[in-house]
Amino acid sequence: MTRRLYLLRHGQTDHNATRRMQGQLDTHLSEAGLEGAHRVAEMLEGREISKVIASDLSRAADTARVVGERIGVEVTIDPRLRETHLGEWQDMHHDEVDVRYPGARVYWRHDPTWAPPGGESRIQVAQRARRVIDELMATFDDWNNSAVLVVAHGGTISALAGSLLGFSTPMFPLLGSLSNTHFAVLSARPAFNPAVESAESLSPDFAPGGGTSAQWYLNGWNIGLGDI
Secondary structure: OOEEEEEEEOOOEHHHHOOEOOOOOOOOEOHHHHHHHHHHHHHHOOOOEEEEEEOOOHHHHHHHHHHHHHHOOOEEEOHHHOOOOOHHHOOOEHHHHHHHOOOHHHHHHHOOOOOOOOOOOHHHHHHHHHHHHHHHHHHOHHHHHOEEEEEEOHHHHHHHHHHHOOOOHHHHHHOOOOOOOOEEEEEEEEOOOOOOOOHHHOOOOOOOOOOOOEEEEEEEEEEOHHHO
8 A cells, every 4th residue: 555645835935035044934925825825726636635734834834724725624733844943044035144154055955964053954854844754654544545745845845755765864965946836746655674574474555553664755856737
């Protein structure tokens, strides 16, 4: 049995449009962002999504509510899905960061263990967001016959996907950015370890209660309206 996971980035905000660093600032969807949320909701309709879980930051939660209303699924909020805390960089324009911290943004993009001053690293984000999915894998048995949608943020989604896919630390930057209201698709199947298991012992289904480990696969990245 395959479990499908959609990871959707929130709609556009004015900070996105003007290249200002948001981090965990609670910014809101712009008019264009709200329109994008409605468009992606139409795309996701009919994909057998039975659970929607979102960051508590307004831009993600409001995007999730638009989708949830369209597909008839209540939204669950979890603050562990918040965007990366950017510390001193929050609310700064990209160019301002580059002037005050020369080379730091490039370094940050390439080293997932490095954090902006007063902020958190990509690895730290991956650790907190990964717990949300691990808990769902262990408790949400209906996932076997449906899909789960997570609505979060670009940095969070990239970190979470890298963790699920088993990336080593240097591999995390290999995933490109996600555009607003674009999504990634991952799938999980019961893991098979040929060193300790035989082909005959492999079950195609996840055990009830999360007793089966999973192997995650990347099926699509940065998918938007023009890609379907």
